[in-house]
Amino acid sequence: MLPVSDFKYIATKSNLNINKPLTSLGYLPEWQSLGKVKIKLLLTLGAVLFCLFGTQLVFASNLSTGGEKLVSIEKEIQDQETENLKLKTQIAQSSSLSTLFNKAQSWGFEKPQKVISN
Amino acid sequence: MRRLKLIQVLVILTCLAIIVRLFYWQFLAGIEKRTLQSFAEDEIPAPRGDILASDNFPLATNQEAYLIFATPKNLKDNPRDISRKLAPILITDKPATGSAFGLEGFYNSTVKGKPGKQNSSVDPQGVPIMTGKFSALSPKKGSTLITSIDRTIQFIAELKIKEAVEKYGAKDGTVIISDPKNGHVLAMATYPNYNPAFFGLYDQKLYKNLAVADNYEPGSTFKLVTMSAAMDLNLVTPQTKCDVCTGPRKVGGYEISTWNNKYYPDSTMTEVIEHSDNVGMTFVAGKLGVDKFVNYINKFGFGKKTGIDLEEETTGSIHDKRDWREIDLATGSFGQGLTVTPIQIVQAVQAIANGGQMFPPRLVQSVVDGGKTDSVKPPAAVQIISPQSATQMTEMMVNAVDHGEAQFFKPKGYRIAGKTGTAQIPVAGHYDPNKTIASFVGFAPAQNPKFVMLVRFTEPTASTFGAETAAPTFFAIAKELFNYYGISPSE
Structure with missing residues (x-):
């Protein structure tokens, strides 16, 4: 697209009456040139604002759904910790001396009577 | 063309208007969110x-743990039936x-x-x-x-005390085992007891930890304190002869006699401990006097908390010295007329086992916080009696085990220092001869003790004497501990 100054240059160079409509020669009148620039500026501004708005929407949407992700991750952590606790308790119960003692007795083991020393 | 441009402008203006309005609603309106x-x-x-x-x-x-809740309008069954089913799980007083x-x-x-x-x-x-306003602070x-609890020793203690309470028909039994070199409690068990995971199923009386919260008259185990005090003050030696041990002795209008009505004239202090001679102890108490005796009782930690890290510890009861009469001095010398807790007896005997130095008993040895481990520093040891007095007391206690009434239950080949105790229980202003607190306190090996132990039974019915109930139980546990520590017989 030609800058605004080119329109003035062409008009001066060809000794044309710049106030005369030049549609037949392929040139646009001034007021129409200026209107086109304004439209393009507005369009550009609108596009930028639209992009900003869209970006804000995307971020806000991600943050909103982020809450759900956070809850889901926290639940997973809690489930893992609960499972870990359960397993720790099971290990402690299975390896407790009273459990081992009872198992040994049921399997027929007997306590040694003599003292074993170094 | 003109119309096209007009439409374009209108669209742009509309978009701008929406943006501005959204901005207003989001940031400027400040409407309360409901x-x-x-x-x-x-x-x-x-x-x-x-x-x-x-x-x-x-x-x-x-x-x-689980949270149970319900929405009343969604319940289909009879509410009474539902509450009856849930009550055992939910409701406890x-x-x-x-x-x-x-x-x-x-x-x-x-x-x-x-x-x-x-x-x-x-x-x-x-x-x-x-x-929105989101902020989170993680819980810590x-x-x-x-703790200093040794799982193996704790297991042995629990097993043996349960067997013994059932065997001797006692109301309850308590055992405490500790390391005399630092006061750390290695095991502490009481029977009957309760499972803390299902505490609601048990009688509340069982919640009391008898090892630290039960006051009782210690009986003859307290003779160790009386004799230690007199020896530390050089008022008696192991060879000092008792010149009043010929028979029952009248003190303050009361008659003091021995537990078995046997008397040993001119017995030495060693023999007084060996025979657990009450008359001989009145002789020692007479040498001490109320002031010195009560001072040493306080020095040994009686009448106040040991400071063990358990919530419900009590102090026992020792009269103020101004309230002591002649008879109180006599009976106090053999552990009647005053009350102590089992942990206090262990603390006192720890001092004898540790060359006269007393460490307060402790359960927790370190605290872990965020991956960092900090040791719990116990209070410094206090010299209660001289090392020489402690050594002399140790030999007297070894002699008591070797030649006293508990000698038949002692494991062969080991030097064990100990003392039996049979204290009558006061009931409605007098002592019931059929109800006793039977106990045995000691440490082993005598020359380099690895453990101090107290075994105590309340109202054993098979026999009322400590020598026949608490002493055998002590030795049975000691045998297990010798095996566990790999301690060979030394004799």
């Missing part, structure tokens, strides 16, 4: 710290043991941790909206306690 979302401030509970044995085995840890008793009670502020907080806007499903888990 039904669409709400602000939630939640406290996140902190997990309690664990309690571990000396080998880091868990003794008490957290477990999953028993207080929780968690933070009220024992080790957890003493260290509650350490193990409870710090709750976290979460402030956020939430949608109708309760999901936090992170574009409580510190973990590492």
Whole structure:
């Protein structure tokens, strides 16, 4: 697209009456040139604002759904910790001396009577 | 063309108008959020710290709990039937043991941790909206306690005391085992007891830890304190002869006699302990006098808490010296007319076992907080009696085990220092001859003690004497400990 100054240059160079409509020669009148620039500026501004708005929407949407992700991750952590606790308790119960003692007795083991020393 | 441009301008203007309006509603309007979302401030509970044995085995840890709730209008069954089914699980009038008793009670502020907080806007499903005011503070888990409890010794103690209570028909039995070199408690067991995980199923009377919370008249085990005091003040020696031990002795209008009505004229102090001679002890008490005797009682830690890290410790009862009469001095010398707790007896005998130096008993040896382990520094040891007096007392106690009434139960080849105790229980202003507290306290090996132990039974029915109930139990546990520590016979 030609800058605004080119329109003035062409008009001066060809000794044309710049106030005369030049549609037949392929040139646009001034007021129409200026209107086109304004439209393009507005369009550009609108596009930028639209992009900003869209970006804000995307971020806000991600943050909103982020809450759900956070809850889901926290639940997973809690489930893992609960499972870990359960397993720790099971290990402690299975390896407790009273459990081992009872198992040994049921399997027929007997306590040694003599003292074993170094 | 003109119309096209007009449409373009209109579209742009419309878009701009929407943007401006959205901006206004989002940031400028400041409308109170009501039904669409709400602000939630939640406290996140902190997990309690664990309690571990000396080998880091868990003794008490957290477990999953469930929240049960219902919406009344959604219940299909009869509400009475539902409440009857749920009542055993939900309803209890028993207080929780968690933070009220024992080790957890003493260290509650350490193990409870710090709750976290979460402030956020939430949608109708309760999901936090992170574009609103969202802030989160993580909860801090409580510190973990590492105790001095040796799992093997604890297991042996629990097994043996249960067997013994059933064998001797006692109301209850208590055993405490500790390391005299630092005061750390290696095992502490009482029977009958309760399972803390299901405390609601047991009688509340069982919640009391008899080892630290039960006051009783110690009987002849207290003779060790009387004799130690007199020897430390050089008022008697192991060879000093008792010149009043010819028969029963009248003191302050009362008659003091021996437990078996046997008398040994001119017996030495060693023999007084060997025979557990009450008349001989009045001789020693007479040498001490009230002032010196009560001073040493206080020095040995009686009449006040030992400071053990358990919540419900009591002090026992020792009269103020101004209230002591002649008869109180006599009976106090053999452990009647005053009350102590089992842990106090262990603390006192620890001093004899440790060359006269007394360490207060302790259960927790270190605290773990966020991966960092800090040792719990115990109070410094206090020299109660001289090392020489402690050595002399040790030999007298070894002699008592070798030649006293408990000699028949003693394991062969080991030097064990000990003393029996048979104390009558006061009932309605007099002593019941058929109800006793039978006990045995001692340490082994005598020359380099690895453990101090007290075994105590309340009202054993098979026999009322400590020599026939508590002493055999002590020796049975000691045999297990010799095996566990790999201690060879020395004789």
